[in-house]
Structures are given as C-alpha cells and as structure tokens.
Amino acid sequence: MTFHILPADQPLASRRRFFAWAGLTAAVIAANRLPGEEIAKSATTRIALLSDTHISADKELLSRGVNMTDHLTQAWQQVNEAAGRLSSAIVHGDVAFLKGEMGDYGQVAQLLVPAGKSAxxxxxxxxxxxxxxxFRESLKSAAASPLESHHVSILELKQANWFMLDSLEKVNSTPGKLGTAQLEWLAAALDAKADKPAIISVHHHPQKEGDKVAGIQDTKELFDILVPRKxxxxxxxxxxxxxxxKVQDGIHLVNLPPVAYVFAKEKPSGWVEAAVGDKGIELTLHGVGPANEAHGKKLELAWR
Ligand SMILES: [Zn+2]
Structure with a gap:
C-alpha cells in the first residue's frame, strides 16, 4: 500500500522555534511502503520521539558503561536517514547531563544542529x-513559549494537536511539577483546540502512590484536566x-525509552517513530546500543 506523508501545518509561533526547516515544504514530501497496520492505512504524520539524552559537554563521558554522546549520535543518524518521512522530532527532556550547563547544550547543538541546521x-x-x-539562552528558544515561566508549545498536525509541557521544577532534583499557571494554560489551550485529537508530551511520569521514582507532583490536577476532555x-x-x-481512564500512557543514560542493561534504549493517524497512533522502537528484543517492534494504539 502506498501512502503519502504530509508535513505538519506550521503556525507562525512554532516556526520561530525551529532551528532549521530542512527542505520540508507544504507539498506532499514522500511516498513510502508500510506493512498493513490498521492505523497506518490512512495518511499519517510521522514524528521522531527522543528522551533522556543526558548529553555532557564532555563527549567522552560514560555513565554505567554507556557513552551518551555515542548513543545520541547513533539515534540522530537514524533520524537523519528517516528524515524524508518525518515531519518533526521532539526531545522529551533531560537533554543535558545533570545540571543543564551551557556546555552540555553546546554539545547538543553540535550533535543535532550541525552548521545551524537540523535534519x-x-x-x-x-x-x-x-x-x-x-536552555533558552544556548538553544535560542525563548520566543517560542506562550508562558514565560515554562517552555510550552503546541505542534499542529493534520491529524492531531501535540501539546508539549514543561515539568522542570528544580534543576537536578528528581520530582517535577507543572504548576497552576501552566495547568490553566493547558486547560484553555485544549478547549480552544477540541476539534482534533490531543497528544500530550511531558518529561516526568504521572505519579502514582508507591512509585519508586518521583514524577509529576500535581498529577491529580493534570488528570482532572485531561480525563474529561475526551x-x-x-x-x-x-x-x-x-x-x-499502559492505559488510564482511556488515555494511553507511553513511557519513552532513554536514548542514552541507560539505568538497566536489560531495558531497551533508542528512539520511537510515531505515525499519527486519524484514529490512533503506531509506534516503532528504533534501538541504539546493545541488541534488545524490543528493538524494531511496533505498537498500535487506538484512540478512545
Ligand atoms: Zn533522565
């Protein structure tokens, strides 16, 4: 089956955020073959999802035997190879090694935006x-966020609107928090864009009682906004x-693998290719680092 991939509709506000627009135009950009997954039968928009790159200014730095720069280089090479079918990439936080130092972001820019252009x-x-x-100073992203207090934005796709949140509360401290101002912004933004499915991205996980790792401290307030908005x-x-x-209240919760900074050797590392359709999403895990049976596997999730 042949299908066409359309690039995202790019509102003016989000255009300013882009480092580069590497040749994707408003025209149909690619034709490709896919196996017969239900969700991918109609036209999809494909986004590369990366998380937890933990890049240090020191590109030789190892953590738990993993060179984070090597992992991101491998993942970004794969994204570059897939660029013809991708409309965007989203890095889900912990971009920098531990403390968000300027040198860390400089290294990130060298890896992802060489010569001022990203794939x-x-x-x-x-x-x-x-x-x-x-982050705002080194990656020049200050103008993008409608909130001064947090770095938030909305990516408008043909099939869905993608809301990107900011759960950073305190640098190098594990818990995260969205806060009242951001939650109010989110509720209003979701209500203003209720005509299409909404996809949410945030760094921290929704916190549940008994979780070993601290997540979003205001998870209840977040879900009070998300659940009733169908x-x-x-x-x-x-x-x-x-x-x-997993699924909670009909909402899919997807925990992305780390690109680098692997906590447990048996767990996969890499990035996820998301194909957003009208009725759901297809996720493919592209692995980097040691072989893992999850690498290359697809996950198909239907919308509630
Ligand atoms: Zn992390």
Whole structure:
C-alpha cells in the first residue's frame, strides 16, 4: 500500500522555534511502503520521539558503561536517514547531563544542529536535569513559549494537536511539577483546540502512590484536566528510562525509552517513530546500543 506523508501545518509561533526547516515544504514530501497496520492505512504524520539524552559537554563521558554522546549520535543518524518521512522530532527532556550547563547544550547543538541546521524541525521539552535559562539562552528558544515561566508549545498536525509541557521544577532534583499557571494554560489551550485529537508530551511520569521514582507532583490536577476532555488520547513521557505502555481512564500512557543514560542493561534504549493517524497512533522502537528484543517492534494504539 502506498501512502503519502504530509508535513505538519506550521503556525507562525512554532516556526520561530525551529532551528532549521530542512527542505520540508507544504507539498506532499514522500511516498513510502508500510506493512498493513490498521492505523497506518490512512495518511499519517510521522514524528521522531527522543528522551533522556543526558548529553555532557564532555563527549567522552560514560555513565554505567554507556557513552551518551555515542548513543545520541547513533539515534540522530537514524533520524537523519528517516528524515524524508518525518515531519518533526521532539526531545522529551533531560537533554543535558545533570545540571543543564551551557556546555552540555553546546554539545547538543553540535550533535543535532550541525552548521545551524537540523535534519527535521526540532522541539525540546525540559526535564529535571535541564536548566531553563541556560536552555533558552544556548538553544535560542525563548520566543517560542506562550508562558514565560515554562517552555510550552503546541505542534499542529493534520491529524492531531501535540501539546508539549514543561515539568522542570528544580534543576537536578528528581520530582517535577507543572504548576497552576501552566495547568490553566493547558486547560484553555485544549478547549480552544477540541476539534482534533490531543497528544500530550511531558518529561516526568504521572505519579502514582508507591512509585519508586518521583514524577509529576500535581498529577491529580493534570488528570482532572485531561480525563474529561475526551479529545485527549495519549500522554508521552520519559524520566524513568523504561520503555512501556499502559492505559488510564482511556488515555494511553507511553513511557519513552532513554536514548542514552541507560539505568538497566536489560531495558531497551533508542528512539520511537510515531505515525499519527486519524484514529490512533503506531509506534516503532528504533534501538541504539546493545541488541534488545524490543528493538524494531511496533505498537498500535487506538484512540478512545
Ligand atoms: Zn533522565
């Protein structure tokens, strides 16, 4: 089956955020073959999802035997090879190693935006190992967010609107928080864009009682907004460095694998290719690092 991939509709506000627009135009950009997955039968928009890159200014730095720069280089090479079918990439926070230092972001820019150009339009979320001021200064992203207090944005796709949140509360401290101002912005933005499915991305995981790792401290307040708005279909997050998927109140919760900074050797590392359709999403895990049986596997999730 042949299908066409359309690039995202790019509103003016989000255009300013892009480092580069590497040749994707408003025209149909690619024709490709896919196996016969239900969700991918209609036209889809494809987005590369990365998380927890933990890049240090020191490109030789190892953590738990993993060179984070090597992992991101491999993942970004794969994204570059797939760029013809991708419309954007979203890095889900913990972009920097531990403290969000300027040198870390400089290294990220060298890897992802060589010579000032990225393979695809690039969006960043902030995690607990990022520093908002340093991020905004080094990656020149200050103008993009409708909130001064947090780095948030909306990516408008043909099939859905993608809301990118900022759960960074305190640099190099594990818990995350969205806060009242951001939650109010989110509720209003979701209500203003209720005509299409809504996809949410945030660095921290929704916190549950008994969780070993601290997540979003105001999870209840977040879900009070998401659950009754039936156009909210799926929430992506990183932070726990564990690839996985579950459902809560009909909303898919997808925990992205780390690109680098692997907590447990048996868990996969890599990036996820999301094909957004009208009725659901198809996720493919592209692995980097040691072979893992999850690498290359697809996950098909239907909208509630
Ligand atoms: Zn992390």
């Amino acid at each position: 695809v339009p690039l969006h960043f979320l902030l995690g607990n190992h990022d520093d908002r001021a340093n 156009h909210v279909k799926i929430l992506f997050y990183g932070h726990t460095h564990a690839w996985g998927q």
